[in-house]
Amino acid sequence: MNLENVVEIAKKNPSLTFTIKDGEVTSISEYKDLLPEEEKLLSIIEVAKLFGITRATVLRWTIRRYLIPVLVQGRKKHKLTEVRKILNGDYNDRN
Numbered sequence: 001m002n003l004e005n006v007v008e009i010a011k012k013n014p015s016l017t018f019t020i021k022d023g024e025v026t027s028i029s030e031y032k033d034l035l036p037e038e039e040k041l042l043s044i045i046e047v048a049k050l051f052g053i054t055r056a057t058v059l060r061w062t063i064r065r066y067l068i069p070v071l072v073q074g075r076k077k078h079k080l081t082e083v084r085k086i087l088n089g090d091y092n093d094r095n
Contacts, residue, residue: 010039039079039080039081040079041070041078041079042077042078042079042080042083043075043077044058044078047067047078047083050083051087062076067083
């Protein structure tokens with residue numbers, strides 16, 4: 001199954017969770033533009049810049065489950081939709 005098919009399945013079933021194992025995709029950046037805007041993933045540094053905070057604060061928020069990352073090739077990424085909810089004040093306690 002290629003990534004384009006996975007993206008189509010994800011669009012039709014937004015509650016599905018996919019796991020991409022290391023080595024299955026040569027470069028996530030090749031496919032970043034295939035994701036709909038609301039499903040784009042941000043790095044910790046990108047999240048920190050959006051909020052005007054440090055990387056350490058983003059990591060603390062992750063530990064406290066204020067932000068819940070997804071793992072992509074062993075790296076923590078954050079869904080743009082989740083970040084926007086917090087930026088818009090639409091945050092629900094996740095504990």
